[in-house]
Amino acid sequence: MATLVSLREAAAELVHDGDSVALEGFTHLIPFAAGHELIRQRRRNLTLIRMTPDLIYDQMIGMGCAARLIFSWGGNPGVGSLHRFRDAIQTGWPAPLAIEEHSHADMAARYQAGASGLPFAVMRGYVGSDLPKHNKKIKSIECPFTGEVLAATPALHPDVSILHAQKADRKGNVLIYGIIGIQKEAALAAKKVIVTVEEIVDDLDAPTNACVLPSWVVSCVCVVPGGAHPSYAHGYYKRDNAFCVAWDGISRERETFRAWMDRHVMGTADFAEYRRSSGAEAKVISHR
Amino acid sequence: MTIAAARWLRNGSVCFVGIGLPSAAANLARLTHAPDVVLIYESGTIGAKPQVLPLSIGDGELAETADTVVSVPEIFRYWLQGGRVDVGFLGAAQIDSFGNINTTVIGGSYDAPQVRLPGAGGAPEIVTAAKEVAILLKQNKRTFVEKLDFVTSSGYFERSQRSGGVKLRGRGPTTIISDLGVLNSDPATNELVLTAMHPGVCAEQVRNSTGWKLRVAANLEITPKPTARELAALRDLHARTAAAHGTAAGAE
Numbered sequence: 001m002a003t004l005v006s007l008r009e010a011a012a013e014l015v016h017d018g019d020s021v022a023l024e025g026f027t028h029l030i031p032f033a034a035g036h037e038l039i040r041q042r043r044r045n046l047t048l049i050r051m052t053p054d055l056i057y058d059q060m061i062g063m064g065c066a067a068r069l070i071f072s073w074g075g076n077p078g079v080g081s082l083h084r085f086r087d088a089i090q091t092g093w094p095a096p097l098a099i100e101e102h103s104h105a106d107m108a109a110r111y112q113a114g115a116s117g118l119p120f121a122v123m124r125g126y127v128g129s130d131l132p133k134h135n136k137k138i139k140s141i142e143c144p145f146t147g148e149v150l151a152a153t154p155a156l157h158p159d160v161s162i163l164h165a166q167k168a169d170r171k172g173n174v175l176i177y178g179i180i181g182i183q184k185e186a187a188l189a190a191k192k193v194i195v196t197v198e199e200i201v202d203d204l205d206a207p208t209n210a211c212v213l214p215s216w217v218v219s220c221v222c223v224v225p226g227g228a229h230p231s232y233a234h235g236y237y238k239r240d241n242a243f244c245v246a247w248d249g250i251s252r253e254r255e256t257f258r259a260w261m262d263r264h265v266m267g268t269a270d271f272a273e274y275r276r277s278s279g280a281e282a283k284v285i286s287h288r
Numbered sequence: 289m290t291i292a293a294a295r296w297l298r299n300g301s302v303c304f305v306g307i308g309l310p311s312a313a314a315n316l317a318r319l320t321h322a323p324d325v326v327l328i329y330e331s332g333t334i335g336a337k338p339q340v341l342p343l344s345i346g347d348g349e350l351a352e353t354a355d356t357v358v359s360v361p362e363i364f365r366y367w368l369q370g371g372r373v374d375v376g377f378l379g380a381a382q383i384d385s386f387g388n389i390n391t392t393v394i395g396g397s398y399d400a401p402q403v404r405l406p407g408a409g410g411a412p413e414i415v416t417a418a419k420e421v422a423i424l425l426k427q428n429k430r431t432f433v434e435k436l437d438f439v440t441s442s443g444y445f446e447r448s449q450r451s452g453g454v455k456l457r458g459r460g461p462t463t464i465i466s467d468l469g470v471l472n473s474d475p476a477t478n479e480l481v482l483t484a485m486h487p488g489v490c491a492e493q494v495r496n497s498t499g500w501k502l503r504v505a506a507n508l509e510i511t512p513k514p515t516a517r518e519l520a521a522l523r524d525l526h527a528r529t530a531a532a533h534g535t536a537a538g539a540e
Contacts (some may be wrong), residue, residue: 025329026360027346051360065297074407077344077408078307089404104330105364112361124369126387128442129412179331179346182360234348241343241533
């Protein structure tokens with residue numbers, strides 16, 4: 001059963017140096033608050049897993065949390081490059097970053113294999129691509145029935161998956177809606193699951209076929225209003241495009257990046273204080 | 289360029305849309321001659337009908353206007369790999385004369401690149417699973433290159449060389465639409481050939497903006513000028529987008 005704890009406690013108890021950690025959210029419900037907490041607690045040598053490393057992984061990489069990155073697309077959506085991600089790969093600053101690079105379909109399949117208890121994922125993929133030459137995890141397999149050659153990659157089993165969701169009930173059942181991305185697979189593939197939520201409610205009021213993570217597959221639930229900012233929480237607040245654009249300037253140089261992170265993330269106690277400090281107020285658009 | 293790309297999309301086709309220029313063109317098509325085009329974004333939104341252009345592939349606008357929203361594994365496995373997509377509509381950082389795409393690294397080596405690009409995203413499987421692919425990108429010697437530093441997603445040459453036992457389903461990147469004109473793959477050689485130029489562009493200019501020795505079709509066409517309706521629809525779309533985002537997403 002999920003326990004209701006503070007994000008600081010959940011991160012301290014469940015995420016350790018050297019762990020493989022997946023902070024997922026396909027452009028929606030990105031767990032920024034949780035990423036910040038890992039930065040504050042100075043986690044090191046993490047293997048970061050995420051289909052679309054964007055601003056939060058740029059921040060974690062630039063602050064030296066990561067030793068390895070497993071991903072399929074790394075950019076600032078609609079804006080451009082991730083400067084800290086590029087700096088780490090191109091020059092090894094602040095620490096060398098090993099990469100394990102896939103396509104989206106493959107990352108999704110790897111999570112799905114992990115959630116399904118299978119040793120590997122199989123798909124039609126990478127035909128003619130150079131990626132398999134540089135990623136030894138991408139192999140091929142012959143279909144035993146048709147002889148067709150297919151791509152095969154190992155299942156993902158993060159030590160911890162961290163998600164943001166709209167709400168949980170008091171027992172810790174979690175409801176996710178809107179673009180659900182890879183959230184369910186990331187949770188079910190992982191050994192431990194932390195979910196930050198906008199709010200705790202008495203009744204989830206979930207439609208029959210809704211994406212619900214039952215309390216008994218979740219380790220910890222933490223209430224962090226606005227915790228996906230500057231990404232968005234469908235039904236709660238919109239994406240803060242202005243921040244994503246501003247990040248391009250903040251992150252371009254190492255010095256401005258470090259100064260911003262020191263002031264707004266390292267220099268604050270938690271996400272609520274960060275939001276006041278950075279002016280990153282997520283404007284609530286509606287509740288239910 | 290956006291208008292030329294929009295015209296290429298047929299009404300009723302099922303289109304897997306990349307962000308940026310492809311998204312702008314696909315939505316312009318939907319707002320003009322192709323009201324029944326089905327737009328699929330890799331975030332899992334099927335039948336999205338955004339009123340403003342999304343800044344990211346998973347904006348809330350896409351989910352709110354979609355016929356249905358499915359998970360990311362479902363969109364790639366059932367809908368793309370399952371063979372439900374007619375057209376892949378993609379951008380690229382670089383292409384070569386056989387429609388191979390690079391979105392991974394430029395210069396140096398893979399392990400120590402001069403410029404690290406975002407990477408593959410959904411493209412390696414879109415180019416092989418969609419029945420046909422169109423690529424939109426601005427044309428110059430840095431984007432249309434003789435030899436790619438990295439093949440992220442394959443076009444024709446690599447396919448014919450390496451496809452082996454892998455079943456290929458679609459026709460691949462048949463069409464490249466740039467700011468200068470339109471290139472189509474020659475069915476005999478698979479090489480891209482300039483088949484149309486936009487108004488005011490000359491063949492010499494296109495050749496000079498191409499990193500390989502560009503072949504030009506004998507019956508080279510000129511893209512018809514944008515109509516008043518097309519221009520008005522595109523301006524309105526960009527104006528709504530700018531008002532919503534405070535920026536002109538996908539603007540040309």
